[in-house]
Amino acid sequence: MADFRIGDADFLLDGEPHRILSGALHYFRVHPDEWRDRIRAARLLGLNTIETYVPWNLHARTPDTFDLDGRLDLGRFLDDVAAEGMHAIVRPGPYICAEWDGGGLPAWLFIDGETGVRRNEPRFLAAIATFFDHLAPVLVPRQIDRSGPIVLVQIENEYGAYGDDADYLRALIEMNRGIGLTVPFITVDQPTDEMLSRGSLPELHRTGSFGSRATERLATLRRHQPTGPLMSSEFWIGWFDHWGAHHHTTPVDEAAGELDTLLAAGASVNIYMFHGGTNFGFTNGANDKGVYQPTVTSYDYDALLDESGAPTAKYWAFREVLSRYTEVPTETPAGPAIGVVDRAGIDRVVPLSAVVDRVDGWTHHDDAPTMDEIGHYSGYVLYRLDIDTSGPVVLACEEVRDRAQVFVDGSPVGVLSRDAHENAIVLPGAGSRRVEVLVEDQGRVNYGVRIGEPKGLIGPVTVGGESVGPWSVLPLALDDPARDLGLVEDPDVAGTNTTRAAEPAVGPAFHVGTVEVSAVGDLHLDSSGWGKGAAWVNGFPLGRYWSRGPQHTLRVPAPVLRVGTNEIVIFETGTTTGVLAFRPTADLGHTEF
Structure with missing residues (x-):
């Protein structure tokens, strides 16, 4: 059992100044049998802390379920952190961004169209309270004052980039304290005056998210956090990739130099990412700032450990920098075996086509529903419509989210793509024929105002300018x-x-x-x-x-x-x-x- 506090100038561990040297490692992006290896590699780098988000939507795939098994065994992950003699920072959000599907917010939250998004709205807060109640048995007994590894918990995530609802932040504080969390709470925002002022409260300790111009950005942070330790709790050392773009890397010497500057200033750090891992399954997020851009499967992030867990050149450069400020073990990580x-x-x-009529799950509707309306929140859905026209007609909808392959009597007609802003296609032929549309949710937007939007064909869906139906719809179960x-x-x-x-x-x-x-x-x-x-x-x-x-x-x-x-x-x-x-x-x- 130990005592961890935020002092007038430093983090205090049992009353003594303590610098947090942390690395971001998301348990849900790494196979659980590899957690211990990655955590040990962080310790061998010279770090003393592991940070992770908690993806609400992966734990609660439906409103009535909450999964803490296998890949989602957060308790086991935190126990692995403790077994390596390290501390933990937990960021349960509820919004996490993280280039993760929907920023971690469950799609089922927003089906009614009335639930608030990241604001002080009763339905949203009630759902969050249930989420935190599920986390309480995992997090509360693993706090440092109960002999566990958790030293900090973050409230929300870069909230100043989205809103300024102080009542919402206070409600989150009350809920976190209400379930029994006693460790200090922090917030993180990009180091601009507007974001730092909007995204936190006087009773919360502000930290910054940046990966360059450390001296300047620490000065901005200090204006908004005049007392206590300075910390970059997201020290970006790489970036994520979008389909159709390039793979992002950052120069090793520049990243190591910024780390040196940060540590020389006496700041604490959380390296984002220490190890990125993988967006397994259909868990990647997306951005939409006028053009929809889904994130790729790899979350390598040009991190210190690559996607397979092998130390990179950046690992060794950061290890050398850290050795100037802390004791670094002589042991080094070996890296993964090759199959x-x-x-x-x-x-x-x-x-x-050979399996869709043999499986259960078809539903029938007068109008084309969204994926969310049929309780299917990721992957693929097949829409089916029978038409009878005297000639070619146009199939149109308000928006495709996110990619639709169109078939007539089994033959491909074309593709409607959200990133190209396509929402109409000509259906060839005449007479009675079957139209099928295979829609892929390519990842829910994880940042900005489009968080919480539904997926699928966004109506009204028309053929020849007229509403059509009935529709048969099959969500594809592809776990x-x-x-x-x-x-x-x-x-x-x-x-x-x-x-x-x-x-x-x-x-x-x-x-x-x-x-x-x-x-x-x-x-x-x-x-x-x-x-x-x-x-x-x-x-x-x-x-x-x-x-x-x-x-x-x-x-x-x-x-x-x-x-x-x-x-x-x-x-x-x-x-x-x-x-x-x-x-x-x-x-x-x-x-x-």
Whole structure:
């Protein structure tokens, strides 16, 4: 049991000045069997603290559930931090940004259209209270004054960039204290006068988020936080990537130099990111500042440990800087083992059309619903409509969120893309025909005013300028498609296509194969030659790939694999000439603008 406080000049640990040297590590972006390795690598760097967000929407995928198992075992993660002799900073939000789907806010919060977003609104606050109640048994007993690792808890996240509702912030303070949190509370904002003044309260300790011009930005922070320790609680050392753009990197010497400047000024730091990890499954977020830009699967962030956990040049440079200010262990991290693949191949291609009428979940509506209205909050949904017209007609909607592939009687017609602001397409032919629209939610906006918006076809949806219906809608359950859709266990589905065509395969289709592994270690699925889709290995969701790049691999964590035969499923929504291949290291793409 120890005492941790914010003093007049310093953080105080049992009454003595203490500098926080922290690294950001999101448990939900790393396989749980790799948590301890990553935490140890942080300790060997010279850090004394691990920081993590808590993604509300991943823990509470529906209003009536809360998951703390497996990848979401926050208690185990914090225990791993403590076992390495380190402290923890926890940022439960409820909004986290983090380039994470919806900024961590559950999509089901906003179905009624009345619930507030990041403000003092009763329905929003009531839902947050339930969230915090679920976290209480995990966080409260793991505070430092109860012999646990937690020394700080953050209230909201960069709130000054969004709002200035002081009553909302006070309500969050009351809820956090109400569940039994006794450690000091902090806020973080970008170091501008406006954001620092809007995003906090006098009773909260302000910290800054920046990665350059440390001297200038610490001075701005000091104007707004005249007493106590200075801290960059998001010291950005890299950046995230969008599909269709470049892979971001920062010069090692510049980043290390800024860290040196920060530490020389006596400030505490949380390195963002120490290790970024991966947006597994459909968990990536997006930005929309006039153009929609979804975030890629890799969250490498040009961090100190790369996506696989290997120390980078930046790790060694930061270690040398830290050695000037703290004792650094002589031991160094070894990095990940590399897996050995003996054989890999696609055995079957199962068209989506072969399974959609064999699974449960179809609902029927007079008008086209959003994904949210049918309780489906990520991934894909299939819309179906039967029409009868005398000639070609235009299918139109207010907005597509985020990408719609349109088919008439099974033949592809075209794609409507949100990033291109497309919302109408000509349906060819005449007479009775079936229209199907496969919509992909490519990631919910995690920053700015579009947080909380629904996904799918945003109505009204018209054909030939007239409202149409009825619509049949199928949410695709793709947590583990091999089992969710019977691709392995259902003999009828298994027999739909037993050979790989010599010509390019046209999607949407599930490519089912096996990977023979003689030594378990990290692998990277090569997405070269594939179009757009997602992949799973042994039921574990690797995430999305897209030929537009920049990344051209998907990481396969070593704990997902086993010696012998491993199952792989790739959901390809376009056309592919790809073969099943793996690389020992990642290809995150070009770094030029």
